[in-house]
Amino acid sequence: RAAASIAWAVLLLPPITAVFIILSRFSFLHPIHTISVIPTIACSKIALLGQLLHPRQFVSSVVHCIMGIIVAWCCAITIGGRYETLGYPCIQSDGSPQMCLNEYQLILLLAGAFVGFSHSLLGVIHNMNYVSFHTVQQYKYLRFKGSLPLVVKCSAIQALYSIRNYIVVYFFLGYIPRAWICKTLNLHLTSSAHPLDSIAGLLDLSLFYHLWISATFLLFTWYITLLLFRIFVTEVYSFPVQSSFTEDAHQCLPKVLLTDKQPMILKFLALQDLALLSQHSPSRRCEVFSLSQPGGHPHNWNAISGECLSLLADLTQRLVAYHDTVATNGRAKSLSTGSERKTSSETSGIPVSPLTAPFTPDLDSPFASPALRRLTAPVEQCSPWHGTVQSPHIMRRAPKLWSTSTGERRLMEDRSLRSNKHCRIQFELNRAVKNFLAKRVLIMYLFNKLPEASSQALFADSQAHIWALEGLSYLVQASFSEDHFGVVQTALPSILSCMLVLQEAVDRHFKLPHASSKPVRSTSSIGDSTYKTLRFALRATLKTAIYRITTTFGDHLNAVQMSAEHRKRLQQFLEYKE
């Protein structure tokens, strides 16, 4: 019988996967849109709560619940025996035959729903929809084979935890769905059988085993789908560097790199391809260094290097802006100068680019009502002081820091100083409310910044920067012997200065609290936590990239024009002292 159930389970795998894919397509949750290459990082508990209560998330939870019920029903049928039907004929105490509720199937179906629900919640918390790219390229089959044991282990462990929680919930609240099912389906409860929401009913090892096996099966199908999706999506795609036909021009590497309208994944694939071609493929490198046929312009190189440099400059600007907001917030300063400075930095602000998505507040969230938005806005913008609050000493002063933290408040204060009394009273009232709120433990708990989350959010899309750095540095290295027209030479000063400026910004960032603390390594989760260590990877890649250029060119770099400060910095690299 066990063998039969396993055989059935395996046979059911393809149809269930098909059902999942069809369902997920129907529910305007096209996988391409749900899965992203940039993780969404919640900077505080309240932002996480906002994500969890988002309507999109609600729909996804409902879909998962329904699918969980369907799979659990399939499991119940395949296991058979006492789980087979929801109702069975029984004889009441008065002797009349009627349909009774089979609680065993009910508990299995509800377990499926519960596991589905908790899977969708955990998906948000663990960033399950984030797809990371591997540093090691492998063929799809080998990668799948390599990850299979992990998937089995994860689904078994996760199922165990979910079923444990489910049993606790069922013990306390199980009577509600049971009564509801009885009422809607006009079934009866037998008085002879034990109700399952009792200790005696739940201490049934075989029931527990069946619940666990079904939950494992359910999670396994989902994890396998996820794994296959990740493997197929992140597979290396080789873009042509240049095409001889104009109709294919939009598929060429420089074009794909430049356009921002396409899904982010395309840009990432193009950058990955760039990093690989610059490392492994001399013939394609040659195309990058080539000149256009009429005209003799290095269009390919210009487009590629320009895009990489703008990506890196964007990151530098972001880091500098973040550092400035943290630095200005940390020290006490007079109101007037502070406010001016603050507003100017607000307006210059964080550069708006598609890559800074995690910084823009989620306006379609349920917290979009104006009053609440005022509360949530600083949090979702990753307002700096949350990141700096760490000692209890500062925590006690929190209310004051709060009022001076947001630019909005500053503006209001400014205005209130200048204008009428009415406004001032309102402002005082406002502050009193905020003070009151800030003293409540729960509110503080919800609004407190998660440590290192802002740092993670800053580097959320750094995989792109890592590839840009690798691509540029390998191309520059190869240009030493392969670039016959000297197209790279003209860009060398700008590449070096861009990297050195970024290096300085990264160094400064890592001096901030929490920035250099290592996240806990979690191995028993299918959720990808690569984004937590991206900043370390970026730092290491950046250093290696600069060393790659200095080692290749050596003393020739003295002939490159650059500022005195950069030359000093570069000298450190030439002497291997960084």
Next chain:
Amino acid sequence: MCSLALFPPPLPSGQTTLCESNNELLSGTSTEDRPKQESSPLSLYFPRESLKLHSRTESSSKAAFLDHSETLWMRSAAAWRDGGLTGLLTEITNSHTEGINSPVSCSPAVPKWLSVSSGCTLALLRWISSFHGSLFPHLTLSSEDMIAEFSQVLNWSDCVVRAFSWHPHTDKFAVALLDDSIKIYNPKSATTPTLKHRLQRSVAAVQWKPLCASALAVACQNCLLVWHVDPCSLSTRPSSGCAQVLSHPGHSPVTSIAWSPSGSLLVSASPVDTAVMVWDVAAESCVPLQRLGGGGVTFLSWSPDGSHVLASTPSTLFRVWETRMWTCERWPCVKGRCQSGCWSPDGSRLLFTVQGETVIYALTFTDAPGSRLYSGPQAAAVVADLSETTFNTPDGDIIVGGEIQSLSWDPRGERLAAVDRPAIIAVFKTRTNPIFELLPCGFVQGEPGAEPRLMQFHPNFQHGALLTVCWSTGRITHVPFYFLSTGVPHFGLSGSPLLPRLQERPSAFANQSLFTELIS
């Protein structure tokens, strides 16, 4: 074909090899005769007595201090922590007999059925592991013995200097000593940082990260450590916070590590794990490359151009991984396992030695990157035979030659050094372009009674090649080979072409060539 017969005879006793100059090896009686060169770095001497050694191993000292009045639960937990499942079962089995023998002991007696059943489980486990061990005999070794067996160092367990590594770009080097500490010497700096870490035990290998000034990877008994030693810091004892600990369950002891020449990846191998681990060190994540067969991985060597990795196993099989898509070729050997290997500077030729044989084999890889078709020879060619040879010298007959422990090729591809089992270094002159040629150069000998244990070529010596040798006496010496490059631009570690020499000396190689590749 016996290659050693064509070698110049070994030096009379009392003479040490100093350097190669004008195409011959010069010798002297003491190190004072060494011609003064500003580029020759410091020689070091670590007398065995100066090191504070662990007088006894941890397991033996445990018995002396273990408090036997602990409760069973405490002891079981400790046994689980220290020895895993086997330790726990042993503890339970032993505690029953102990409760009977010593009535003074206040520990509660274990129920008989528990101790008996755990004893049976233990016996069953041992039976299964002995069965497994009969397939792969190396699995029955203790981890120290395993490192000694598979290390590139001759007689590792008795060696004062256990590992050595030159920095790929500068003149500094790291030395791992018998007392589990690592010292970093830099001729340009007065401080010599000493690295010590709780987990840094039985160091089998150290290697500096290429394209980086500070990172040093250390293969330890239970994990991998990556130290970040700031070259500008004046601290002599960097804290253990400077070290990243990389570990993976089932991947210990680590006997070999190799950085990719681009500095982005680190691979590590353990004789008990069939998977090669590819580490992304910054992210502290690893990808296991699992291939069944072989019973483990003992030695790794990354080709200087980064395209291939040699991975040898404890059985008669080695693999050559291609690093683009990480697929591998299997190369079964006839006689024994692959003991050592080294790559030519352009990564196209692999020289390797097999345990139990006295010859050096060569494999040529001419495949274009990306294509999976292997277009080289289907079998390895023998390029040198180092079998026993007797030299008649005024001091009597000297017998040299035997099994080869390790191979090392200088970064320009002009000198090849091999450590033989009866402890002598034979150096060959090599040419890789336009055809592969092997010519005799001579033997490198140390002080009387000193055996070579470990050797490495300096990665960027300006005047030729510099061979660093660690001797059994605890001395580290450097033997320079002064020569002018044969004029062919070679690729260094960084991939940057070295400039061809302007003056080219008339070729004065010994006219008996040992091996010349035939171009078909």
